[in-house]
Amino acid sequence: MENVTAPKRTRRGFLGVLIMLGSLAASYGTAAAYVLGFVYPKRRDILRQRVYVTDLATLKREGQKTFRDAQGREAVLIEASDGLRAISTTCTHLGCRSLWQAEHNTFHCPCHDATFDADGNVVSGPPPRPLNRYEVVQQGEAIFVIMEV
Ligand code: FES
Known part of the structure; x- marks a missing residue:
């Protein structure tokens, strides 16, 4: 008859296995969280912010007011023949x-x-789409532009 001894089960061995399984679960869990965050990114809420640009008297005196949007792009507030407009000056071409x-509107x-x-x-030329527009809000003499940040 062969003398086969079963492996000795010790408390230290059991704790080692437990720590190893815990470490594996933590590392796979972290990796899974990163993968899920990449596949399903969080939706970034778009905030609309009202930004003061100028007052009506200044706009009438100067004819236009240049400002920058939240991303630093230049835009201009104008008084067209039929109302106020805030339009990006960055050509879409x-x-x-x-x-x-102003003389040609x-x-x-x-x-x-x-x-x-x-x-x-x-109206003419190669640009594929219109210039970007901003919503204009007039409150008394003050003129604001609504920007997305
Ligand atoms: S960049 Fe404005 S028309 Fe080409």
Whole structure:
């Protein structure tokens, strides 16, 4: 008859297995959390913020007011023939700076000779879409622009 001894089960061995299983669970859990965060990213809430730009008297005196949006892009507040507009000056073709031409009630991009109307819509030239617009809020004499941050 063969003398086979069963492995000795000790308290130290049991604790070692327990620690190893706990460590595996912690590391796989962390990896799973990162993978899930990558596959299902948290939705970033878009906050709308009202930003003071100028007052009506200053706008009438100067004709336009240049400001920067929350991302630092330049935009201009204008008084078109039918109301106030806040429009990005970044051309939607290749990103050149378009200029407001009050005498023509249009924006002009000098890079490829594009023209946009006072609402930012493309009138001529290669831009694929209108200039970005911002909502304008007038409260008494103060003029605000609504920006997404
Ligand atoms: S960048 Fe404005 S028309 Fe090309």
